Structure formats: C-alpha cells, structure tokens
Amino acid sequence: MLNSIVGITNALEKALAGEELSYNDGVQLMKEENLFLLGAVADQVRNHLKGNVVTFVASYYLNYTNICAASCQLCAFYRKDNEPDSYTLNIEQILSRARIAIKQFGTTELHIVGGFHPKLGLDYYENVIKQIKLEFPAVTIKALTPAEIFFIAKLTKNSIKEILLRLKSAGLDALPGGGAEIFSPDIRDKIVKGKCSGEEWLDTARIAHELGLKSNCTMLFGHIEKPEHIVDHILKIRELHKKTHGFNTFIPLKFSMSNTELESKGIIRSESPSTYDLRVFAVARLLLANTLNNLSIYWVALGKKLAQVALYYGGNDMVGTAFSEEIFKAAGKVSGTSINELINLIRESNREPIQRNTFFTFLRRF
Numbered sequence: 001m002l003n004s005i006v007g008i009t010n011a012l013e014k015a016l017a018g019e020e021l022s023y024n025d026g027v028q029l030m031k032e033e034n035l036f037l038l039g040a041v042a043d044q045v046r047n048h049l050k051g052n053v054v055t056f057v058a059s060y061y062l063n064y065t066n067i068c069a070a071s072c073q074l075c076a077f078y079r080k081d082n083e084p085d086s087y088t089l090n091i092e093q094i095l096s097r098a099r100i101a102i103k104q105f106g107t108t109e110l111h112i113v114g115g116f117h118p119k120l121g122l123d124y125y126e127n128v129i130k131q132i133k134l135e136f137p138a139v140t141i142k143a144l145t146p147a148e149i150f151f152i153a154k155l156t157k158n159s160i161k162e163i164l165l166r167l168k169s170a171g172l173d174a175l176p177g178g179g180a181e182i183f184s185p186d187i188r189d190k191i192v193k194g195k196c197s198g199e200e201w202l203d204t205a206r207i208a209h210e211l212g213l214k215s216n217c218t219m220l221f222g223h224i225e226k227p228e229h230i231v232d233h234i235l236k237i238r239e240l241h242k243k244t245h246g247f248n249t250f251i252p253l254k255f256s257m258s259n260t261e262l263e264s265k266g267i268i269r270s271e272s273p274s275t276y277d278l279r280v281f282a283v284a285r286l287l288l289a290n291t292l293n294n295l296s297i298y299w300v301a302l303g304k305k306l307a308q309v310a311l312y313y314g315g316n317d318m319v320g321t322a323f324s325e326e327i328f329k330a331a332g333k334v335s336g337t338s339i340n341e342l343i344n345l346i347r348e349s350n351r352e353p354i355q356r357n358t359f360f361t362f363l364r365r366f
Helices: 010-016 023-031 035-050 091-105 122-135 146-156 160-170 185-191 198-210 227-244 274-288 304-310 339-348
Strands: 053-057 059-063 109-113 140-143 214-221 247-254 317-320 352-356 362-365
Touching: 010 023, 010 035, 010 274, 023 227, 023 274, 035 274, 053 339, 059 091, 091 122, 122 140, 122 146, 122 160, 146 160, 146 198, 160 198, 198 214, 198 227, 214 227, 214 274, 227 247, 227 274, 247 274, 274 304, 304 339, 317 339, 339 352
Parallel strands: 053 317, 053 352, 059 109, 109 140, 214 247
Antiparallel strands: 352 362
C-alpha cells in the first residue's frame, strides 16, 4: 500500500485516508512533494472515485467572433474590429457549421464561445441559440463562459440573472468554463485586461447554478503564477461547488504562449515543463477529491501524448473531440481529433473509453 512507504507526507496520508486537504497541504504538494509519489496517490484516489473509465464528449467548437473589447496579454485569438482578419459569424454561417457538426461528426455538444464583441446585442445570442434548437432540439448547447455573460450583462445594462434567464429560455443548456484564468488579483491583473475579476467570474457561475444551469470550470496555468495561486484558485472552485453542486468538471488549461503579448514582450520565454503540468493535475485531483470528482485533461493544450500521461496523475476525462477549435489553434496548438483517435488514446493508456454527454451521463462504451 502507498501509505506504508517510508517518508510519505502528512498531506498524502490525509489524501489516502479520504480527508479534505487544506490550503497549506496544497502548497506543500505543489512545492515539495516527490512528483512520482504524488502522481501515484492521485492515481489511486482517481481509481477509487471514478474506476478505470475515461470519458469524452463528441463536441464541436463554434467560435462566433474573434473581435474582443478586452486586450489580454495571454490571448492570441482576439482581434479588434478594424483588423483585416477579424470576423463575426452571422446566423446562417453558424447554422451551416452546426449542420456539419451534427450530421457529419455526430456531435452531441456545441461549445459556443467568442470574444467580447462591443456591438452585439443580447438578441444576437438569443437568436443563435433559438435557431440551433429549432433545427436540432436534441443537441446540447454549451455556450458563453461566465466571463462572456458578465460582459454581455454590463454591455446591455441588464442583470446577470436576466441575461441567463433569457438565454436559458432561448435554449441554453450549460456554460463552458473559460475566462476563469487565475482568480488571484495580483496575477490576474497582469495577464488580463478588460475582463471580469475572479470574484465576478465566481459570482456569475453561482447565479447560473442557482438558475439550474450547470457549467464547467477552468484554470489557466503555466504563465506567471506561483504555486500559492494554483491552490487558491482550486480551493475557490471547491468552495463554490460545495454550495451549488453546479460544476460538471474541472479543466486545468496549460498556457500556450505562441503569438501572445506575454511572449512578444519577453515576459514568458518558454512554456511550463511537463513535470509542472503533471503536478498541477495531481494536486487538483487531491484538493477536489470527494467534492468535484471529474478532472478533465484538455489534450488540445497539453498535447496528446502528455494527455495520456496525465491520465495517471488524476485525470478521468479527455474533454472531447474539439472539432473546429480556434482559440488554442491561434496560439500554435493542433486542434481537432476523431472519436476513434480518442478511443485509441484511452485504450493505449489501459483505460476503458466511454462517450458521455455534457453532464457526464454515459452514452456509449467501446
């Protein structure tokens, strides 16, 4: 048994015993713990909570615009509306892509996100959702991150609750988890410009959950954060989920620096090492254990091979096929895969692949 190993730390003993870890425990694991022992404990906890299955969803990414009022140094995707490669999709273009997603790829989930467009009214978003649902009532529409919802509310001078109620009435099923970045203001204020604060993101997610809308939650890591910021972020997610039970999964997102201002200004000269990435996943698994038990590995940001390794550091979900993903693609990452490739990646990791829906209901075993 792992807890018989000489030198195992108190934090890992607590994790193996099923006890909730503290902030200090998390910081210790991020800074000092032997990586391979940490991974072994995270894998054992994952197996206890989730068994030997790895899930994924057939998802299609619809990035409706890259025009954004924000100017975040971490983002390679955004454009201003006078730039030649800026775009905004109209309803027919969106419907055309939705048809391809559902009829050709067997998509069950449309993941719809974009920039903070300063001229799009609420009617645009309502119409997009209504028209998709009219044509494809069975598809799950997971659209507009808490950060986008907050921006739309501010732009249109409506309350967050009113925006969410109207979108839910139009057919919105769930929210993606983007825009969380890092909650701590001392780091967030250096990498984010023109986006909601961490507390505003959490409050928007809380309101969505109270209205019956589930969401994902994310964390952007591997830039200028410290271990303390990682732990603080995860614990804020944990505390909100205890109150609302509204998160489907937690998705740590590895920062991709290519074509970002953080790279061009020389603030970041290399991406985080794989050892750090695996540590983040393992610590997330242990901090969230028994509270939020789905930990997703976003292979688009991590790379497919390292994503397989992360399945042995606490991960139990490969997010999805991510057809037509544009945001990480703008930062130099290869996006898009097939259901068969995901199945093979999972099988190569000696796990059982299962296709799920947005809410982690199993659809197909392979």
